[in-house]
Amino acid sequence: MLAPSAWAIAPSEINSARIEAAEQNPGDWLTYHGGYKSYHYSGLDQINASNVKNLEVAWIHMPGRSTRGLQSMPLVADGVLYYSGSYSRVYALDGATGKMIWSHFPVLDEELVAMQTHSPYNRGVALGDGKVFVGTVDGHLIALDMKTGKEVWNTHLVDSKKLTVGFTGAPLVVKDTVIIGSQGGEWTSRGPLFGVDIKTGKKKWEFFTVAGTEEAKATWGSDSWRTGGGGAWMPGTYDPETNTVWWGTANPAPLYDWSGADWKNSGPRPGTNLYTTSVIALDPDTGKLKFYHQELPHDAWDFDSAVGEFVMIDRDGRKLVVHPNKGGFVFVYDRADGKVQNVWRIAKNINFVKDIDPKTGELIGRRDLTLGKASEPLCPAIAGGVSWNSGAYSPKTGLWYKLAQEWCMDVDVIKTTPITEPMAQLNIGANFKLVPPPDGAARGHLDARDPVTGAKKWEVNFDEPPLASVLATAGNLVFVPDSRGVLRAYNAETGQELWSHFNGVGHNGGIISYSAGDKQYIAVPAGWGGMVADEFPALFGEPFTSMPKDAGALVVFTLKQ
Numbered sequence: 001m002l003a004p005s006a007w008a009i010a011p012s013e014i015n016s017a018r019i020e021a022a023e024q025n026p027g028d029w030l031t032y033h034g035g036y037k038s039y040h041y042s043g044l045d046q047i048n049a050s051n052v053k054n055l056e057v058a059w060i061h062m063p064g065r066s067t068r069g070l071q072s073m074p075l076v077a078d079g080v081l082y083y084s085g086s087y088s089r090v091y092a093l094d095g096a097t098g099k100m101i102w103s104h105f106p107v108l109d110e111e112l113v114a115m116q117t118h119s120p121y122n123r124g125v126a127l128g129d130g131k132v133f134v135g136t137v138d139g140h141l142i143a144l145d146m147k148t149g150k151e152v153w154n155t156h157l158v159d160s161k162k163l164t165v166g167f168t169g170a171p172l173v174v175k176d177t178v179i180i181g182s183q184g185g186e187w188t189s190r191g192p193l194f195g196v197d198i199k200t201g202k203k204k205w206e207f208f209t210v211a212g213t214e215e216a217k218a219t220w221g222s223d224s225w226r227t228g229g230g231g232a233w234m235p236g237t238y239d240p241e242t243n244t245v246w247w248g249t250a251n252p253a254p255l256y257d258w259s260g261a262d263w264k265n266s267g268p269r270p271g272t273n274l275y276t277t278s279v280i281a282l283d284p285d286t287g288k289l290k291f292y293h294q295e296l297p298h299d300a301w302d303f304d305s306a307v308g309e310f311v312m313i314d315r316d317g318r319k320l321v322v323h324p325n326k327g328g329f330v331f332v333y334d335r336a337d338g339k340v341q342n343v344w345r346i347a348k349n350i351n352f353v354k355d356i357d358p359k360t361g362e363l364i365g366r367r368d369l370t371l372g373k374a375s376e377p378l379c380p381a382i383a384g385g386v387s388w389n390s391g392a393y394s395p396k397t398g399l400w401y402k403l404a405q406e407w408c409m410d411v412d413v414i415k416t417t418p419i420t421e422p423m424a425q426l427n428i429g430a431n432f433k434l435v436p437p438p439d440g441a442a443r444g445h446l447d448a449r450d451p452v453t454g455a456k457k458w459e460v461n462f463d464e465p466p467l468a469s470v471l472a473t474a475g476n477l478v479f480v481p482d483s484r485g486v487l488r489a490y491n492a493e494t495g496q497e498l499w500s501h502f503n504g505v506g507h508n509g510g511i512i513s514y515s516a517g518d519k520q521y522i523a524v525p526a527g528w529g530g531m532v533a534d535e536f537p538a539l540f541g542e543p544f545t546s547m548p549k550d551a552g553a554l555v556v557f558t559l560k561q
């Protein structure tokens with residue numbers, strides 16, 4: 001199915017209604033998650049399981065200065081591809097040829113950026129109201145004219161000079177509001193999310209993921225909310241039926257806590273620490289909290305809920321949303337009220353809890369660390385049982401294709417005090433080293449599962465965990481961009497590998513499909529160097545020891561003529 005002409009009347013008008021209708025317009029890819037349902041699925045089937053072997057490179061684009069790789073999710077509207085690289089460089093390219101239409105390089109506070117650790121990568125842009133929106137690591141949200149790339153407005157939202165953190169995640173457009181979340185879990189901020197007027201750039205609201213309400217403030221003993229961390233560093237999504245924004249929040253700081261089982265009363269941040277490591281449901285117009293579920297009360301392991309995937313599934317009259325937590329569990333919620341409907345595990349090596357009650361979401365047998373070396377490795381490792389990139393759901397197969405990671409770490413918990421002056425410093429609270437898990441080598445796997453029950457149909461193993469997003473298509477295909485730099489296509493029903501192509505450097509970003517003219521394309525950023533990627537040389541050796549962390553290219557494929 002190719003439907004590029006459906007929007008011929010007003011080609012560049014992008015609003016929430018058009019995003020809601022994403023499924024009827026498979027030639028586009030309008031939001032980070034491919035549409036509000038977060039499927040990372042393309043309804044195009046020109047490229048399919050029987051002809052995927054005929055894929056070839058159509059064009060390549062080099063953004064330059066790809067420090068820490070190329071981590072973004074491209075977007076496409078009406079055959080034009082928009083994407084960002086490190087330092088928030090934004091490009092608009094002809095989707096058929098790669099020819100540049102415009103580029104925009106923001107002027108950043110380079111001195112500040114050089115002092116940041118989780119920087120200067122950018123994970124994507126948002127489209128709406130004739131503009132392209134991008135966040136910057138020095139705390140700005142910028143709107144560019146979609147046709148010319150000229151700056152329309154530029155709003156300074158985070159005092160990054162003081163707080164160190166900024167924006168790495170993509171924004172989300174909801175009606176006349178642009179929503180973006182800040183980094184924060186590893187520092188001393190309060191991890192805000194912002195709602196900004198789409199026309200003027202004026203800030204409409206701000207929601208603090210740390211102590212954003214009086215109820216939440218009471219869950220931080222010793223005034224620890226002042227330096228609580230939090231963060232909302234990956235984009236969530238929007239449920240138009242209930243006018244609700246779903247967003248995941250990051251961990252509290254310090255990441256690790258020495259108080260052991262007495263965490264309610266002692267240690268650096270006594271209490272449950274709301275709304276960190278939670279999913280929060282906000283009113284997009286006001287930023288008011290509607291409801292929430294804290295996936296890990298008093299997270300003591302850096303297992304953020306910040307993974308941005310909220311997969312909307314309707315089943316047996318129930319409206320559900322599926323959300324993975326970095327600790328390796330997958331939560332299923334009722335979309336009306338955020339009540340837990342199921343919890344299942346996707347990572348095999350987990351010992352930070354014995355289990356999570358699938359009916360209530362309650363943690364069973366938590367493993368709270370105390371000062372000094374832990375007696376046995378903590379599983380999963382700080383890099384997570386799942387990482388921040390997204391899986392893909394195919395409404396055709398009813399399967400969710402999701403990557404998981406098997407690794408643990410030796411951990412030595414130390415006492416820290418938050419440093420806020422003159423500039424916030426990382427507040428980790430432990431030294432650590434990644435090690436293989438009890439059941440074998442450190443590795444990754446792609447699972448094809450029922451997203452609600454977790455029932456597994458098939459699994460493919462990888463010697464090193466892939467750290468990029470997954471794409472599913474109506475052509476009965478699943479694409480996995482792997483860490484060595486090989487893009488692989490699988491049969492969506494069976495997991496059989498059908499095609500692969502080496503892109504020259506590891507993948508650490510998104511992947512999409514779109515149409516331009518009468519052709520279907522697959523676009524994948526190649527470029528290695530995220531935070532988790534830093535762990536690869538010690539664990540896996542070559543090719544990661546010598547893999548560049550400052551090279552990137554957008555590689556686009558189509559079928560041979």
Ligand SMILES: O=C(O)c1cc(C(=O)O)c2c(n1)C(=O)C(=O)c1cc(C(=O)O)[nH]c1-2
Pocket residue numbers: 118168182183184185186230231232233250251302304382383384388530531532533
């Ligand atoms: O709490 C935060 O604000 C925050 C930010 C980031 C980031 O901006 O990349 C990561 C994390 N947390 C994190 O927990 C994490 O596992 C992680 C992995 C990566 C990466 O680039 O591979 N970034 C981040």
Ligand SMILES: [Ca+2]
Pocket residue numbers: 185186250251302304
């Ligand atoms: Ca974190």
